[in-house]
Amino acid sequence: MRDINKALELLLDKLESWGDQIILMLPNLFVALVLLIATFWLAKVIQNALDRVISRFSHSAAINNLVSTLLYIALLLVGFFFVLSVLQLDKVVISLLAGVGIIGLALGFAFQDIAANFISGVIIAVQKPFGVGDMIETNDYFGVIERITLRTVDIRKPTGELVKLPNKMVFENPLTNFSFHGIRRVDVEVGISYAEDLEQVQKIVTEALEDVKNRVKTREIEVMFDAFGDSSINFKARFWVSYSRQVDYVGAKSDAIIRIKKAFDANDILIPFPIRTLDFGIKGGEKLSEELQAITASIKNGQPLGGNGH
Structure with a gap:
């Protein structure tokens, strides 16, 4: 019975001491509460202001949201640590900082590939080597960009398949952007008989390609002979077309082949078949x-x- 009474007395004394400490800490609790509310309000105001400023320099919604969110979280953490200091919980602050450092280091090792893709995505968003709708070729994949995120670049191939390439692969490997200048050169290889007048052929081909689809009129048409073949003299007809989609390129090339064939038929110019001598x-x-x-x-x-x- 004495042990029970003694235990109850100790418990009451402990509760009484806690009550006294809470009463003494009431001013600090009030200040901490005000500081916490002010932190949330100030962090939100700064985040909104930063959104307006960043949008003037960056048109990437992903980057803008990332920067403003990181700043908002950082401000909340700073305010939270101040609240703990006001409540005289300095040891808790130190323990939290140490724990955050250890957790961050562990996560860095565990998710280094994800972090690499994330950082690559940020750099791509800032440098803007390409944009949505551009026709690119990278890592043996060719197609139009449908979406750019902080983790992947989504490419739609001409045959319809969607490829999600990690940003790290896109950032670290060579990339060709066919849409960068808005124009592209078309090369058509043709062979003619050795009996033909080459200068006449040049003139006929040039005239035939004047009105080819999507041709850039400010660029000259080039007809250049480049090889003596086994059964023909070979040349390349080169011209430039406006380019935004792959169909612009293949359509212009197809139209050029049709026009050259019609011009050759109208002028009796022979495109010889391969000749083979059997011994x-x-x-x-x-x-x-x-x-x-x-x-x-x-x-x-x-x-x-x-x-x-x-």
Whole structure:
């Protein structure tokens, strides 16, 4: 019975001391509460102001939201640490800082690939080497960009498949942006007969390509002979077209081929078929020509075939 009474007395004394400490800390609690409310209000005001400022320099919604959110969280953490200091919980502040550092280090090792993609996405958003709607080729993938996030670049291939490339791969590897200048050169390879007048061919091809689809009129058409082929003289017809989609390129090339073919037909210019000469070497130790001559002679003389192999 004495032990129970003693335990109750100790408990009451402890509760009384806690009550006294709470009463003594009431001013600090009030200040801490006001400071916490002010922190939330100030962080929100600064975040909204930063959103307006950043939007003037950056058109990437992902980057703008990221920067403003990080600043908002940082301000809340600072205010939270001040609140703990006002409540004289300095040891808790130190423990929290140490814990945050350890957790951050562990997460850095565990999610280093995600962090690399995230950082690459931020750099891509800032540098803007390409944008949504651009036709690009990278990492052996060719297509139009449908979406850019802080983790992936989404590419829609001409055949319809959607490829999600991690930002790290896009950032670290060579990339070709076909839409950067808004124009693209089309090369059409053609072969003509050795009997044709080359200067006349140049003139006919140039005239045929004057009104090809989407052609950039300020760029000249080039017809350049570049090789003596096995059965033809080869040349390349080169011209520039306005380019925003892949169909602009393939459509112009198809139209150019049709126009060149019609022009050649109208002017009797021959596009030769490949020529192959077959040489039947030696058969059974004798030349095939000699074998044929022997057979012909045997027939004329009325001799039967066979026996000696003829």
